[in-house]
Amino acid sequence: MLVTLLIMSNNKSENIIIEAKNLTRIYGGKDEACKALDGVSFTIKKGESVAIIGKSGSGKSTLMHILACLDKPTSGELLINGIDVSKMSEKQQEILRGESFGFVFQQFFLNPNDTVLENVVLPLKIIGKDSKKIREEKSIAILNEVDILNKKNNKSKNLSGGQKQRVCIARALISNPQIIFADEPTGNLDSVNGETIEKILFGLNKKGITLILVTHDQDLAKKCQRQISIKDGKIVKKL
Amino acid sequence: MKIKDIISTSNNNLFRNKTRTILTTLAVVIGSVTLLVAESVGNGFEQYVSNNLETGSARVFRLTKKGADTYKYGEITKFKDSDKEDGTQVFRSSDVGYLKNTYSSVIKDVFYPQYINLASISRNGYEKFTGYAGVIYPDTSAKLISGKVPEFNQILISQEYVEPLGFINADDAVGKVVTINVWDNKQQESKEFSLVISGVAHKSESTYPLQISYETATYINQIVSPQSVNPQSSNYLQIYTNELSKTELAEFKEKLSNAGIEASSYEDQNKEMFQIVDILRAIMLGVAAISLAVATFGIVNTVLMGILERTKEIGLIKALGGSKKLIFQLFTFEALCIGFWGYTISVFLAIILGFIINPISHMTFLKDIKEFTLYVLTPFSVIKIFFVVMAVSFCASFFPSRKASKLDPIEALRSE
Numbered sequence: 242m243l244v245t246l247l248i249m250s251n252n253k254s255e256n257i258i259i260e261a262k263n264l265t266r267i268y269g270g271k272d273e274a275c276k277a278l279d280g281v282s283f284t285i286k287k288g289e290s291v292a293i294i295g296k297s298g299s300g301k302s303t304l305m306h307i308l309a310c311l312d313k314p315t316s317g318e319l320l321i322n323g324i325d326v327s328k329m330s331e332k333q334q335e336i337l338r339g340e341s342f343g344f345v346f347q348q349f350f351l352n353p354n355d356t357v358l359e360n361v362v363l364p365l366k367i368i369g370k371d372s373k374k375i376r377e378e379k380s381i382a383i384l385n386e387v388d389i390l391n392k393k394n395n396k397s398k399n400l401s402g403g404q405k406q407r408v409c410i411a412r413a414l415i416s417n418p419q420i421i422f423a424d425e426p427t428g429n430l431d432s433v434n435g436e437t438i439e440k441i442l443f444g445l446n447k448k449g450i451t452l453i454l455v456t457h458d459q460d461l462a463k464k465c466q467r468q469i470s471i472k473d474g475k476i477v478k479k480l
Numbered sequence: 481m482k483i484k485d486i487i488s489t490s491n492n493n494l495f496r497n498k499t500r501t502i503l504t505t506l507a508v509v510i511g512s513v514t515l516l517v518a519e520s521v522g523n524g525f526e527q528y529v530s531n532n533l534e535t536g537s538a539r540v541f542r543l544t545k546k547g548a549d550t551y552k553y554g555e556i557t558k559f560k561d562s563d564k565e566d567g568t569q570v571f572r573s574s575d576v577g578y579l580k581n582t583y584s585s586v587i588k589d590v591f592y593p594q595y596i597n598l599a600s601i602s603r604n605g606y607e608k609f610t611g612y613a614g615v616i617y618p619d620t621s622a623k624l625i626s627g628k629v630p631e632f633n634q635i636l637i638s639q640e641y642v643e644p645l646g647f648i649n650a651d652d653a654v655g656k657v658v659t660i661n662v663w664d665n666k667q668q669e670s671k672e673f674s675l676v677i678s679g680v681a682h683k684s685e686s687t688y689p690l691q692i693s694y695e696t697a698t699y700i701n702q703i704v705s706p707q708s709v710n711p712q713s714s715n716y717l718q719i720y721t722n723e724l725s726k727t728e729l730a731e732f733k734e735k736l737s738n739a740g741i742e743a744s745s746y747e748d749q750n751k752e753m754f755q756i757v758d759i760l761r762a763i764m765l766g767v768a769a770i771s772l773a774v775a776t777f778g779i780v781n782t783v784l785m786g787i788l789e790r791t792k793e794i795g796l797i798k799a800l801g802g803s804k805k806l807i808f809q810l811f812t813f814e815a816l817c818i819g820f821w822g823y824t825i826s827v828f829l830a831i832i833l834g835f836i837i838n839p840i841s842h843m844t845f846l847k848d849i850k851e852f853t854l855y856v857l858t859p860f861s862v863i864k865i866f867f868v869v870m871a872v873s874f875c876a877s878f879f880p881s882r883k884a885s886k887l888d889p890i891e892a893l894r895s896e
Binding site for chain 1: 481482485489496792793795796797799800801802803804806889890893
C-alpha cells in the first residue's frame with residue numbers, strides 16, 4: 242500500500258527508482274574510522290539491470306546494503322521512488338524491504354530443515370500477507386517458473402547449489418518485488434548452474450523488475466545494461 | 481506476521497532441537513507439578529480447617545479478664561494469689577449487670593458458660609450411647625447435612641449418630657424424638673429429657689457431636705444442678721452482640737480492654753490454627769518457587785541457545801522485512817509454548833496424583849481422620865497457576881528475546 246503511494250507521489254522523475262546522493266559510510270569510532278563508502282552518487286532507472294563491481298573490500302557490499310535499507314549511510318541521501326529513506330520510519334523501511342525488494346544471496350540463507358515450499362512462503366508469512374492456501378498457490382506458480390517445482394516438498398538442505406539458488410530466487414519473487422538485489426548470485430555455483438541462474442535473473446529483468454547485481458565477476462557484470470565500478474569506496478567508472 | 485503464524489512458527493522451532501526442548505519442558509513440569517501439589521495440599525488443609533472451624537459466629541465473643549490465668553497444655557503457669565483474694569480475675573454476677581447496663585446498645589445477651597454432663601443418648605428400642613454435648617450459641621452456624629440448628633427443646637446430632645440410633649439417613653432423623661440422660665454435678669444421679677432432632681451436622685473435630693441451644697442447656701441445668709446456672713464466679717463469659725461494623729467492633733473491644741476485659745471471637749480463638757495453615761502453605765509454596773526458578777533458568781538457556789543457533793535466520797527475517805517486534809514475539813512465544821506444554825502435562829500429572837495421594841494418605845497417616853482430604857486440586861488453582869507459569873515463562877524469555885530483536889540484520893547474516 243505504501244509502495245503504491247510512493248509510486249503515485251513521484252511525478253517528476255517517473256523513471257528513476259533509486260537516486261544516491263553523495264553516500265558515505267564510515268565504520269568505527271573517531272580514532273579507527275574506516276571509510277567504506279566515500280561520496281557515491283548515481284541514479285538507477287526503473288527496469289534497468291545494474292552491476293556493482295569491485296574487488297572484495299571495495300565497498301560494493303556496503304553500497305548494496307545501504308541501497309537495500311539494511312544499513313544506514315553516515316551521510317548523504319538515498320531516494321527510493323523519490324522518497325528520502327532517512328525520513329522513513331523503521332516500519333516503513335520494513336514494509337519497503339518486505340514488499341518492494343527481493344534478495345538473492347551468495348550463501349542462499351535457506352532454512353535447511355524447512356521444505357522448499359516453506360522457504361519460499363517465508364517472506365509472505367513475515368509480512369503477514371495472504372492466507373496459507375494463497376501463499377502456497379503463489380509459491381507453486383513461482384517454483385514452476387524457476388523450474389524447481391518437483392522439489393517443493395524436499396528439505397532445502399538436500400538440494401544442490403544450483404537448486405538452492407533457484408529456491409532463493411523463488412523466495413525473492415514471491416512478494417512481487419520492484420527491485421531484486423542479488424549479491425554474488427553465481428558465486429557459489431559451477432558454470433552450468435551459474436548460467437542457468439543468470440538466465441533466470443535476466444529473464445526477470447526483461448519482465449520489468451529492476452535488477453541490482455553485486456559481483457566481482459567482470460563477465461557477469463558485462464551482461465548488465467550498466468556497470469558501476471567501485472574501488473576504495475569511490476566510484477571509478479560509471480557506464 | 482499473523483499471530484497464528486507466529487505461534488505455529490515458534491512451536492515448530494521448539495522441535496528443531498527435540499532433546500533440549502524435552503529437557504526444558506521436563507524442568508517446567510517438575511516446577512509446575514510442585515506448585516500444583518503445594519497448592520492442592522494447602523487447599524486440603526484449608527478446607528479441613530474451615531470445615532471444622534467455620535461454624536463460629538462473628539457476633540459471639542468470649543470475655544476473659546486481663547491477667548487471668550490461662551492454662552495452656554505444655555506450659556507451667558504460676559499461681560497468683562490475687563485470683564482468690566479480690567476476685568478481679570474472674571467474673572461475678574455484678575459484672576454481668578455492669579456489662580448489660582454499660583453496653584446495652586451493643587450487647588444483646590450475656591451468658592454464663594453452661595456445661596452439659598451427658599450420661600447417655602438413646603431412642604426407644606435402640607441401644608444407649610454416650611458422648612459429649614455442648615451448647616450452640618445464637619447466630620452460630622453448623623455444617624448441616626439436613627435440618628437446621630436447634631431451638632428450645634431440640635438437639636443437633638452429628639452424622640455418626642444417625643445409624644446407631646436406627647435412622648435410615650440424615651433426613652429420616654430430623655423431627656424424631658431422642659432421650660438424653662444428664663448427670664447432676666456430683667455425677668450420682670441422672671435425669672431424663674426428651675428432645676426433638678432439629679438437624680444432622682457433618683462430623684467435625686472441633687465441635688461437640690451433640691449440640692443444644694443455650695435456653696435448653698439452662699433449662700436442663702436448672703433441674704439437674706441449679707447452682708451451676710448462676711455461679712458465684714466464672715472464668716469467662718459469652719456475649720452475643722448486635723450486628724457490628726468493623727469500626728464499631730474495634731471501638732467496643734477497646735472500651736472493654738480499657739475496663740480490663742478481653743473479648744475474643746471464634747476466629748480470634750482459632751487464629752493459631754489458621755496461622756499454621758498459612759505457614760504450611762508458605763513453606764510449600766517456597767519449595768515450589770525454588771523448583772520453578774530452576775525451570776526459569778532452563779527456559780532462559782533454551783531461548784539463548786535458540787537465538788545463538790538461529791542468528792542467521794534472525795538476520796534473514798529482518799532483511800525480508802521482519803520487525804524487531806516480530807523477532808521478540810517469535811522467541812517469547814517459544815518460551816510461552818514451553819510453558820504451555822509443560823503446564824498442560826503438569827495438570828494431567830497433578831490430576832493423576834490426586835487419585836494416588838488421597839487413597840494412600842487415608843490408608844496410612846490419615847487413617848483416623850477420614851474427613852481430611854489431603855489433596856484438593858481446584859479449577860481455580862489450575863487457572864491461577866497457569867497464569868503464574870505463563871508469566872514466569874514470559875519473564876524468562878524477555879531479556880534474551882529483546883537481545884535477539886536488536887540484532888543487526890547484516891551482522892546476523894554474516895555470523896558463523
